[in-house]
Amino acid sequence: MFDLFSDIFTYRDNALTRIDPRVKLLIALAALIAVVTAERIVLPLAVFTFCLGAVAILRIPAKLVACRLAAPLSIVAVLVVIQTFVTGKTPLFAFTFAGWQFTAKAEGFRQGTLLGAHVLGAVSVVFLLSIVTPAHRIFQALRWFRISRNWLEIAILMYRYIFVLMDRVADLAAAQKLRLGYTARGRALRSFTTLAGATIIHSLEQAQRTHDAMRLRGYRGTMPFGPLPAVSGRDLRILSLCLIAIAAARLLEWGMSG
Amino acid sequence: MKAIEVTGVHFTYDDGTEALSGVDFHVSEGEFVAILGSNGSGKTTLIGLLVGLLKPKTGRIMIGGRAIGELSTEELYQRVGLVFQNPNDQLFAATVEEDCAFGPRNLNLPEAEVQERVTEALDAVAALPLRGRAIHHLSFGEQKRVSLAGVMAMRPSVLILDEPTAGLDPAGEAQMMQLLKKLNREEGLTVILATHSVDMLPLFANRIYVLDHGRVLQEGPSEEIFCHQEMIVRAKLRLPYVSRLMYEMKRHDGVPIDGLPLTIGEARVRLLELIPKELIIAELEEKKA
Numbered sequence: 001m002f003d004l005f006s007d008i009f010t011y012r013d014n015a016l017t018r019i020d021p022r023v024k025l026l027i028a029l030a031a032l033i034a035v036v037t038a039e040r041i042v043l044p045l046a047v048f049t050f051c052l053g054a055v056a057i058l059r060i061p062a063k064l065v066a067c068r069l070a071a072p073l074s075i076v077a078v079l080v081v082i083q084t085f086v087t088g089k090t091p092l093f094a095f096t097f098a099g100w101q102f103t104a105k106a107e108g109f110r111q112g113t114l115l116g117a118h119v120l121g122a123v124s125v126v127f128l129l130s131i132v133t134p135a136h137r138i139f140q141a142l143r144w145f146r147i148s149r150n151w152l153e154i155a156i157l158m159y160r161y162i163f164v165l166m167d168r169v170a171d172l173a174a175a176q177k178l179r180l181g182y183t184a185r186g187r188a189l190r191s192f193t194t195l196a197g198a199t200i201i202h203s204l205e206q207a208q209r210t211h212d213a214m215r216l217r218g219y220r221g222t223m224p225f226g227p228l229p230a231v232s233g234r235d236l237r238i239l240s241l242c243l244i245a246i247a248a249a250r251l252l253e254w255g256m257s258g
Numbered sequence: 259m260k261a262i263e264v265t266g267v268h269f270t271y272d273d274g275t276e277a278l279s280g281v282d283f284h285v286s287e288g289e290f291v292a293i294l295g296s297n298g299s300g301k302t303t304l305i306g307l308l309v310g311l312l313k314p315k316t317g318r319i320m321i322g323g324r325a326i327g328e329l330s331t332e333e334l335y336q337r338v339g340l341v342f343q344n345p346n347d348q349l350f351a352a353t354v355e356e357d358c359a360f361g362p363r364n365l366n367l368p369e370a371e372v373q374e375r376v377t378e379a380l381d382a383v384a385a386l387p388l389r390g391r392a393i394h395h396l397s398f399g400e401q402k403r404v405s406l407a408g409v410m411a412m413r414p415s416v417l418i419l420d421e422p423t424a425g426l427d428p429a430g431e432a433q434m435m436q437l438l439k440k441l442n443r444e445e446g447l448t449v450i451l452a453t454h455s456v457d458m459l460p461l462f463a464n465r466i467y468v469l470d471h472g473r474v475l476q477e478g479p480s481e482e483i484f485c486h487q488e489m490i491v492r493a494k495l496r497l498p499y500v501s502r503l504m505y506e507m508k509r510h511d512g513v514p515i516d517g518l519p520l521t522i523g524e525a526r527v528r529l530l531e532l533i534p535k536e537l538i539i540a541e542l543e544e545k546k547a
Binding site for chain 1: 347359
């Protein structure tokens with residue numbers, strides 16, 4: 001769970017972490033649009049491969065990659081299976097299981113793999129962004145793009161306190177475990193519900209204390225944001241090149257589909 | 259001039275718990291004052307009242323000669339800063355720099371001044387190298403210092419700290435107390451400290467208030483406070499360990515120690531007075547040389 005949220009790699013110094021967060025956000029947005037509107041699996045899979053390649057070059061541990069991609073990969077698998085057996089008419093193969101007849105269809109398989117490729121491509125873009133940009137830089141960039149202050153404020157506080165609450169939940173869960181709270185199914189369920197309740201109470205108390213601390217430093221309903229420096233010429237060139245490359249890839253893919 | 263003056267303050271929580279009853283408390287500018295009390299004695303409630311988070315049922319609270327209610331929040335929090343016991347309650351921004359800049363930016367200061375204050379505050383707490391770090395990557399001791407810097411960036415004249423050494427290792431505890439001493443003696447900041455840790459107070463505090471069950475049991479310099487053994491026990495506190503040792507040696511072994519030393523330095527001097535010079539090796543070696 002902790003690996004899932006770890007952001008230590010965003011503080012490393014490399015070519016990608018040095019790029020302005022606004023530039024990275026725009027490139028990521030363009031890549032996401034290209035991926036989710038693709039009509040063939042080639043472009044999303046190419047983006048997925050490119051992002052994984054970048055992750056490998058940045059020497060991000062395989063365990064962390066696997067941990068973060070586990071959920072989307074499961075979603076892809078479920079999507080492909082459901083689409084294959086539910087959608088379409090042309091049979092690919094059939095089998096019987098527990099008295100039920102299952103028929104895989106070609107159209108469903110194509111649709112499923114396309115959707116799965118969309119998910120993989122999009123997730124890999126966000127994953128790459130998340131390991132080369134600290135969250136606070138993304139929030140600053142979003143603020144620069146005039147995203148709602150209130151929305152960002154809540155996001156910042158959520159991001160900050162998720163680590164605090166995770167620590168508390170881990171402590172409480174360990175305390176329950178050490179007193180045999182998870183040794184039987186019923187007991188485990190009781191322990192888990194108690195843990196969930198305690199977490200809610202903790203978060204409410206934390207919210208109250210944090211609000212007090214904010215008030216004591218002049219908080220009046222909106223959190224101030226620091227300025228971002230002007231985007232450098234180098235970063236603007238990177239942005240232009242990436243946008244041209246993404247647009248060209250999308251047009252090429254469109255031409256191939258047409 | 260009085261930095262803070264509290265007269266006849268009563269406070270009762272909604273559930274009927276009377277947390278403070280008839281508390282009188284005052285701190286002069288530039289003083290280092292400790293509020294000493296066991297858990298539930300009313301220290302945190304008193305602090306809540308001093309910074310306006312709580313309102314007294316009766317009584318008067320003056321900050322810098324003006325009633326607390328007359329001050330706008332901007333005025334109040336530029337005069338009085340509170341450092342919470344748990345730094346996680348206070349550090350809500352993603353990075354050290356952003357957290358320290360939170361207060362100055364809320365004052366609508368120009369960005370150059372915001373940055374100047376952040377640098378100054380981080381420098382004052384020896385946390386300048388932490389400037390770009392994420393809060394959740396800091397150690398507990400670093401978080402404590404950064405939370406102090408966040409309050410310092412508001413440039414308050416009175417600094418209130420709730421259990422500033424709680425959870426710190428001995429080195430961190432000493433570092434924090436030395437830091438507060440420096441802010442008080444060199445920067446002239448008025449420091450009010452709520453604690454139940456007695457060992458370091460005689461070294462730093464000009465005066466101590468002992469609180470128990472919402473009442474002030476005693477007030478005065480540490481030498482006066484710690485010679486009232488019964489009162490200390492009644493407040494569920496104890497003597498500093500070194501004083502306890504001296505007290506036991508006097509009481510049980512009849513060692514004629516002069517007064518009751520409160521610090522290791524004082525205890526050393528008193529003991530050296532009692533030990534024959536010919537038994538002190540350092541002196542013998544000095545003579546030989």
